[in-house]
Amino acid sequence: MEFKNLKLSKKTTLIIWVIIISFIIAAPSILPVFRLNLLGRYLSLAIVALGVDLIWGFTGLLSLGQGIFFALGGYCAAMYLQITSSSEFPNNIPEFFGLYGVDNLPFFWEPFRSPIFSLLAIWVIPALVAGMLGFLVFRNRIKGVYFSILTQAALLVFFNFFNGQQKLINGTNGLKTDVTQLFGQMVGSESMQRMFFWLTALIVVAAWFFSKWVVKGRFGNILIGIRDDEPRVRFTGYNPVLFKTIIFSIAGGLAGISGALYTVQSGIVSPQFMTVPFSIEMVIWVAVGGRGTLLGAILGAVFINYAKSLVSEALPASWMFIQGGLFILVVTALPEGVLGWVQGEGPRNLLQRFGLKRKIETYPSLEIKNKTEGLKNE
Amino acid sequence: MLLDSLFNGVAIGSVLLVAALGLAIVFGLMGVINLAHGELMMLGAYTTYVTQLIFKLPLLKPYYNSYVIVSIFFAFIVSGVVGILLEKTVIRKLYGSPLETLLATWGVSLILQQFVRSVPLAYGTGLVISLIIGLFLPTVFSPKVKESINFKYVKFSSWIFASLAGVLSGHLIASSVSKLSRASARNVDVTAPAWMRGQVEILGTAFPKTRLMIIIITLISVIAITLFLNQSAWGMRIRAVTQNREMSDCLGISTEKVDVLTFGIGSGLAGVAGVAVSLLGSVGPNVGGNYIVGCFMVVVLGGVGNLLGTIFASFGIGIMTDLIGAGRLLSIWPDMPLPLSNTINFFATTSMARVMIFALIVIFLQFKPTGLFPQKGRMVES
Numbered sequence: 001m002e003f004k005n006l007k008l009s010k011k012t013t014l015i016i017w018v019i020i021i022s023f024i025i026a027a028p029s030i031l032p033v034f035r036l037n038l039l040g041r042y043l044s045l046a047i048v049a050l051g052v053d054l055i056w057g058f059t060g061l062l063s064l065g066q067g068i069f070f071a072l073g074g075y076c077a078a079m080y081l082q083i084t085s086s087s088e089f090p091n092n093i094p095e096f097f098g099l100y101g102v103d104n105l106p107f108f109w110e111p112f113r114s115p116i117f118s119l120l121a122i123w124v125i126p127a128l129v130a131g132m133l134g135f136l137v138f139r140n141r142i143k144g145v146y147f148s149i150l151t152q153a154a155l156l157v158f159f160n161f162f163n164g165q166q167k168l169i170n171g172t173n174g175l176k177t178d179v180t181q182l183f184g185q186m187v188g189s190e191s192m193q194r195m196f197f198w199l200t201a202l203i204v205v206a207a208w209f210f211s212k213w214v215v216k217g218r219f220g221n222i223l224i225g226i227r228d229d230e231p232r233v234r235f236t237g238y239n240p241v242l243f244k245t246i247i248f249s250i251a252g253g254l255a256g257i258s259g260a261l262y263t264v265q266s267g268i269v270s271p272q273f274m275t276v277p278f279s280i281e282m283v284i285w286v287a288v289g290g291r292g293t294l295l296g297a298i299l300g301a302v303f304i305n306y307a308k309s310l311v312s313e314a315l316p317a318s319w320m321f322i323q324g325g326l327f328i329l330v331v332t333a334l335p336e337g338v339l340g341w342v343q344g345e346g347p348r349n350l351l352q353r354f355g356l357k358r359k360i361e362t363y364p365s366l367e368i369k370n371k372t373e374g375l376k377n378e
Numbered sequence: 379m380l381l382d383s384l385f386n387g388v389a390i391g392s393v394l395l396v397a398a399l400g401l402a403i404v405f406g407l408m409g410v411i412n413l414a415h416g417e418l419m420m421l422g423a424y425t426t427y428v429t430q431l432i433f434k435l436p437l438l439k440p441y442y443n444s445y446v447i448v449s450i451f452f453a454f455i456v457s458g459v460v461g462i463l464l465e466k467t468v469i470r471k472l473y474g475s476p477l478e479t480l481l482a483t484w485g486v487s488l489i490l491q492q493f494v495r496s497v498p499l500a501y502g503t504g505l506v507i508s509l510i511i512g513l514f515l516p517t518v519f520s521p522k523v524k525e526s527i528n529f530k531y532v533k534f535s536s537w538i539f540a541s542l543a544g545v546l547s548g549h550l551i552a553s554s555v556s557k558l559s560r561a562s563a564r565n566v567d568v569t570a571p572a573w574m575r576g577q578v579e580i581l582g583t584a585f586p587k588t589r590l591m592i593i594i595i596t597l598i599s600v601i602a603i604t605l606f607l608n609q610s611a612w613g614m615r616i617r618a619v620t621q622n623r624e625m626s627d628c629l630g631i632s633t634e635k636v637d638v639l640t641f642g643i644g645s646g647l648a649g650v651a652g653v654a655v656s657l658l659g660s661v662g663p664n665v666g667g668n669y670i671v672g673c674f675m676v677v678v679l680g681g682v683g684n685l686l687g688t689i690f691a692s693f694g695i696g697i698m699t700d701l702i703g704a705g706r707l708l709s710i711w712p713d714m715p716l717p718l719s720n721t722i723n724f725f726a727t728t729s730m731a732r733v734m735i736f737a738l739i740v741i742f743l744q745f746k747p748t749g750l751f752p753q754k755g756r757m758v759e760s
Contacts, residue, residue, distance in 0.1 A: 060477075062477045062480065062481075136740060136744065137740075137743075139744070140743055140744060140747035141747060142743065142747055144409075144476055144477070145405075145409070145410075145411045145476045145477065145480060146678060148411070148477065148480055149411060149674040149677075149678055150678065150740070152671065152674070153671050153674060153675060153678075153736055153739075154736065156671050156732070156736075157732060157733045157736040157737075160729035160730070160732050160733055161729075161730070161733050163729065164727065164729050164730060276667070276671075277488075280481070280484050283481060284481065287481065317492065317495070317496045320488050320489070320491065320492035321488075321489055321492050323485070323488055324485040324486065324487075324488035324489035324492070325485065325489070326485065327481050327482060327484055327485025327486075327488070328468055328482050328485040328486065330481075331472065331478040331479075331481050331482045331485075332468065332471050332472065332482065335478065
C-alpha cells in the first residue's frame with residue numbers, strides 16, 4: 001500500500017502533549033481510584049504500542065507476537081516481587097512452589113533475588129528473545145505475511161509453554177503481585193498504585209522521546225527505506241537484517257517494560273497476556289491512532305482501551321462487533337489513522353462534502369507534483 | 379504399533395490438510411492470509427449441527443443417516459457464500475496490501491464469532507439463505523434479459539426476494555426446531571449417525587470410523603480440487619493468475635472473476651473442514667482458533683502455489699505431532715539413554731508437542747526459507 005510518511009507539525013505535537021500532560025496531572029484528583037488505576041494500565045499499554053509503531057509504522061514489520069515480550073517483562077517483575085516477599089513461606093520461596101512439591105527455587109529464577117538484575121531483566125530479556133527470534137527469521141529474508149504468521153505461531157508456542165509449566169511458573173494461574181511487598185508496602189495498596197501511575201506516566205514520556213530519537217536521522221531513514229522498498233536498501237549496501245533485528249529487539253524491550261508496569265497495576269501476570277487476540281489488538285491501537293506517528297500510538301492505546309472498558313461495562317456483547325468493525329474500517333477507510341486523517345486532507349474533504357468549504361481548484365500536474373514531493377520526503 | 383502411530387498421524391494430518399487446502403489456494407493466488415479462515419470452518423461445523431437438527435424433523439427422519447453427507451455440501455455452500463461476500467465487500471479493496479488484509483480479516487473473524495454467539499442459529503441460517511439467493515439469483519437470468527432490462531433492477535428485486543425468503547425460512551426453522559430459536563454461546567455437539575460410530579478392524583488394529591470418514595472426506599476434497607485445477611478451464615485460469623497476474627489480465631482472463639471464484643472455493647473448503655472438525659469434538663464459537671495456527675504452519679512449511687507441498691507438510695506435521703505428543707519414540711526404542719528419554723518425556727503432551735514442532739519448523743526454514751516446494755523464479759521479491 002502506498003503510504004505517505006506522516007510528519008506531525010511541531011505545533012500539533014506540542015498541543016497534543018500539553019493536553020495529555022495536563023490531563024495526566026489532573027487525573028489523580030478528578031478520577032476515582034478504580035478509574036485512575038485503569039488509566040495507569042492503559043498508559044502502560046501505550047508503551048507497547050510505541051514499540052508496535054516502531055516496527056510496523058516505520059519498518060513495515062507486522063508482528064502479531066508482541067504479547068510474548070509483554071508477558072516476559074511481566075513475569076520478570078512479578079517473580080522478583082514474589083521472591084522478595086516470600087520470607088514467611090517454607091524454604092523461602094514463593095508460596096505456589098509448595099503446592100507442586102518444589103523445594104528449591106528453579107535455577108533460572110535464582111538471579112531474580114537481586115533487584116538490580118530484575119530491573120535490567122524486565123527489558124533486557126524480552127529484547128534478547130526478540131532479537132534472537134528476529135535474527136533467525138530475518139536472516140532468511142522471511143517477511144510480509146510469512147513474518148506475521150511466524151510471530152503468531154511463536155506467540156501460541158510461548159502460550160502453550162507457559163500455560164503447561166506449573167512447577168516452574170505456576171502455569172495457567174499466573175503470578176500474583178498485589179499482595180507482595182515492595183519497600184515495605186503492599187504493591188496493591190492505594191499509595192503504591194498512585195506511585196506506579198506517576199512512574200508509568202513518566203516512562204511513557206521517556207519512551208516517546210526515546211522512540212523519537214530512534215526514528216530520527218539516518219537510522220530512521222533506513223527503517224523507512226526498509227518499509228518502502230527493502231531490496232533497494234539492500235542493493236544500496238545496507239544490511240536490512242541488522243536494522244530489522246535491532247528495531248525488533250527495541251520493540252521487544254519496550255513491550256517488556258510495558259508488561260512489567262501493566263502487571264504491577266493489574267495485580268497479576270498470567271499466560272492470558274499471550275493470547276492471540278491481545279497481541280492483534282495492540283496493532284489496532286496503532287492503526288487507529290495513526291501508524292508512523294508515535295503520538296498516535298499512545299493516543300490509540302489509551303482511548304481504545306478506555307472505550308473498551310466503558311462499552312463492555314454497558315453492553316458486553318457489542319464490543320466484539322465494534323472491535324471487528326473498527327479493524328475493517330481502519331484498514332479500508334482510514335489507512336493513516338485518526339491523526340493522519342486530521343493532519344492530511346481529511347477535515348477539508350469532509351467540510352467540502354457538506355459545502356462548508358470551497359473546493360480547491362486543482363489540475364493533474366499539481367497532484368503528481370505533490371506525490372513526487374511526498375516520495376522525496378520519505 | 380507402528381501402524382497405529384501412522385494412522386493417528388494421518389488422521390491428524392488429514393484434518394490439517396482439508397483445513398489448510400483452502401487457505402493455501404487463496405494464499406497462493408492472492409498472497410492473502412485469511413485470518414477468518416478458522417471462523418469459516420466454524421460456520422461449516424455449525425452448518426453440520428443445524429443440518430443434523432433439521433434432519434431430525436419428522437419429514438426428514440427416514441433419511442437421518444445421510445445427514446453427514448448432505449451437510450458436507452451445505453457447509454461448502456454456506457462457507458463459500460460467506461467467503462464470496464467477504465471478498466466482494468472487504469478484501470477486494472485491499473489487494474496488494476496483504477498486511478492490511480490480515481487485519482481486516484481478523485476483524486471479520488471477531489464479528490463472525492460474536493454473530494454465532496448472539497444471533498439465534500435459525501435466523502443466522504435464514505440470513506445465509508438470503509445471501510445465497512441474493513448472490514446467485516441475478517446470475518441465472520439469460521443474457522437476453524440482461525440486455526433488455528436495466529440489470530440494476532434485476533439485482534435489486536432479487537435481493538428483495540432473497541431477504542423475504544431468508545426471513546421466512548429463518549422463522550420456519552425457528553418455529554419448528556426449538557433448539558435453534560435462541561441464541562447461546564454454549565458449545566453444541568454433533569452426534570455421528572449410527573453407521574459412523576464404533577470401530578473398524580484393519581490388520582488387527584482397531585480404527586475409529588469417524589477418523590476414517592475424515593480421511594475419506596480429505597481424500598475426496600484433494601482429488602476434486604486437483605481435478606478442478608488441472609482439468610477444467612476455470613482451473614487453468616486460476617493457475618495462470620497464480621503464476622502471473624498482469625500477464626493473464628492482458629490475455630483476457632477476468633482476474634476479478636478468478637479472485638471471487640478462488641476465494642469462494644477456498645472458503646468452501648474451510649466449510650468442509652468444519653464438517654470434519656464437528657465430528658471430532660464439540661462445536662463452539664472458538665472452534666476455528668484451535669486449528670488455524672496449524673494451518674498457517676502447513677502453508678509456511680509447504681510453500682506457495684503447490685498442492686503437493688501442502689499435502690506433504692500437513693501429513694508431516696500430523697505424524698510428527700503424534701510421534702512427539704504421545705512419546706512414541708520411547709516405545710519404539712525403550713532403552714535409550716536417560717537424558718534423551720527425559721527430554722522426550724518432557725515434550726510428550728499435545729501442547730508441548732506444538733512447541734517442539736514450531737522449533738523444528740523454524741530450524742527447517744533456516745535451510746529452506748521458501749518451504750518444501752518453492753516456486754521457481756528470479757524475482758527479487760518473492
